[in-house]
Amino acid sequence: MLKENEHIIIVGAGIGGLVSALLLSQKGLKVTVIERNGYPGGKLRAFSSQEGPIDAGPTVLTLIDVFQEIFTQANLNIFKELDLHKEEVLARHYWPDGKCLDLFSTHEKNLFSIEKVFGKNSAAEFDKFHRDCETLFYAFNNTLLRNSYPGSFLTKKDFLKSIPRLINILGFPTNYWSKLERYFSEPKLRQLFGRYATYVGGSPFNSPSLLQLIWYVEFLGVWRIRGGLHTLANKLKQLSAENGVEFIFNKSVTKINTKDNNVCSVDLNDGQRYQSKTVLFNGDPRNFREGNLGSDLKNLMKKTATEPRSLSAYVWSFASETTGVELAHHNVFFNENYKNEFDSISAGQIAKDPTLYICKQEKGLKSSSKNRFEIIINAPSITQNKISATKEYDLCKERTFQKLSKMGIYFKNKPNSRNLTTPGAFERLAPGADGSIYGLSPERLLSTFQRPSTKTKIKGLYLAGGGTHPGPGLPMAALSGKHAAEMIKRDLALI
Numbered sequence: 001m002l003k004e005n006e007h008i009i010i011v012g013a014g015i016g017g018l019v020s021a022l023l024l025s026q027k028g029l030k031v032t033v034i035e036r037n038g039y040p041g042g043k044l045r046a047f048s049s050q051e052g053p054i055d056a057g058p059t060v061l062t063l064i065d066v067f068q069e070i071f072t073q074a075n076l077n078i079f080k081e082l083d084l085h086k087e088e089v090l091a092r093h094y095w096p097d098g099k100c101l102d103l104f105s106t107h108e109k110n111l112f113s114i115e116k117v118f119g120k121n122s123a124a125e126f127d128k129f130h131r132d133c134e135t136l137f138y139a140f141n142n143t144l145l146r147n148s149y150p151g152s153f154l155t156k157k158d159f160l161k162s163i164p165r166l167i168n169i170l171g172f173p174t175n176y177w178s179k180l181e182r183y184f185s186e187p188k189l190r191q192l193f194g195r196y197a198t199y200v201g202g203s204p205f206n207s208p209s210l211l212q213l214i215w216y217v218e219f220l221g222v223w224r225i226r227g228g229l230h231t232l233a234n235k236l237k238q239l240s241a242e243n244g245v246e247f248i249f250n251k252s253v254t255k256i257n258t259k260d261n262n263v264c265s266v267d268l269n270d271g272q273r274y275q276s277k278t279v280l281f282n283g284d285p286r287n288f289r290e291g292n293l294g295s296d297l298k299n300l301m302k303k304t305a306t307e308p309r310s311l312s313a314y315v316w317s318f319a320s321e322t323t324g325v326e327l328a329h330h331n332v333f334f335n336e337n338y339k340n341e342f343d344s345i346s347a348g349q350i351a352k353d354p355t356l357y358i359c360k361q362e363k364g365l366k367s368s369s370k371n372r373f374e375i376i377i378n379a380p381s382i383t384q385n386k387i388s389a390t391k392e393y394d395l396c397k398e399r400t401f402q403k404l405s406k407m408g409i410y411f412k413n414k415p416n417s418r419n420l421t422t423p424g425a426f427e428r429l430a431p432g433a434d435g436s437i438y439g440l441s442p443e444r445l446l447s448t449f450q451r452p453s454t455k456t457k458i459k460g461l462y463l464a465g466g467g468t469h470p471g472p473g474l475p476m477a478a479l480s481g482k483h484a485a486e487m488i489k490r491d492l493a494l495i
Helices: 015-025 064-073 107-118 120-145 157-170 176-183 187-200 209-219 230-242 338-346 392-406 423-429 474-491
Strands: 007-011 030-035 084-086 089-094 100-104 223-225 246-249 253-259 262-268 273-275 278-282 312-319 322-324 330-333 356-360 372-379 409-411 461-464
Touching: 007 015, 015 030, 015 064, 015 230, 015 278, 015 461, 015 474, 064 474, 089 209, 100 107, 107 120, 107 187, 120 157, 120 176, 120 187, 120 209, 157 209, 176 187, 176 209, 187 209, 187 338, 230 246, 262 278, 278 474, 312 392, 312 423, 338 372, 356 392, 372 392, 392 409, 461 474
Parallel strands: 007 030, 007 278, 030 246, 089 330, 278 461
Antiparallel strands: 084 223, 089 100, 253 262, 262 273, 312 372, 322 409, 330 356, 356 372
16 A cells, blocks of 8 residues: 555656656556646647647757666667657758758768868867867766756766866856857858757857757757657656556646645645645746745745746747758758847847748658648747737748748748747746746856756655756756656655
8 A cells, every 4th residue: 555655746747747757657656647738748749730740849859868768767668669760960051141061970971061061171170169069968967967966966076087178178268159169260150059059048149158068969869759759748648657647637736735844735726636745846947936836835946046037939830842942850041140130039029030940840751741840930038028929920920931932942831820839828838937948048157057956945845847957858858857756766765
């Protein structure tokens, strides 16, 4: 018979909550997941179309070993559970002057590709950049990213050994764009690798140079799942349910109750109360400071753990036939002046000439004739947004498709307003986040180390999700769920 504290309540069925549910249920614990939306995955979601479901959230799957480890812990083989494919081309990059550059998960191919487009000097500069990114990744991977406590890496022997090299790489200048100016004489390459700051919701002009290691994360391999990345969430939900996890959809938690500094229950929007001494909150920690989980928990988070907010986005998800330039699975269409784009976002506007990311969902998969697309435009969070809600659709449509036409890609069927997810729509999907899709902004020097960790000062209350350590992105959110499950099992004396 289960003890009272062995009934786990998970608030939110995002990737972190789903990973925790799977790993906790594997230990025979009773787990209930409460999700305000009608589907699992959080931002890992799909949009319906006449061609089938279209990804409307993350499209890039990296650090596959993180997911392999999670599935292995659950006595499962990820390659048997999911139809996974490794990308040959990481991404295809286009510029207004017609230049096009493919990058690969092979260093030699990248050197050749860059030399062919930009010359030998640029290839040599990239080689230096790449090797420094590799050093950063391996210095912080096990010590920080995969560590439950963000501050404990400073005591790790592997990290201490790497300090001299790290000082050389991360020293002056600490600003990412300034650092890129030192690496690359070619402005287009600064633009390309500067874009990786947006992967965690920051501007390359304001973010710390540590973010350059994101390039190496992508270099290690980009994967896709046949049917779209949202199928990962569906699979985790299915496997958890087979272990006995109870899922409650279309209901939200309005309050987490405590007694004597211990979690005791959660209240739902329909008036129900669920008793539990162990609650995992898989949502943006800003909800605590906003009072969305009860006034008693408003001071649970320091302001530096949730503010300022990261970027949001405008996301198109639609089906269409296309003509023009050849698309890869992942594509980026740059502008001529990257600084102007981020100045516009800082001013609360959509850039007049935005950088556009396009995912052609079926590209490269055999036996598929469908044409499903996701297009992402960087945008300010709701607090910063100065765009009238009545003008967002027309403005986005105009600036998206005029730009693509100029750059040689034409869509036969233009999407309508229901195909567009705005910052306001993201706030409705995940209230309390200010429409921000990456949580805490990475632009402060110490942001990486200021996200809240898994365990809170309230006994029995734990955190997971992209707003907590180790940060946003599918593998990071999955790791947060893994950290949370391990911490809960440890506190329940199950490991």
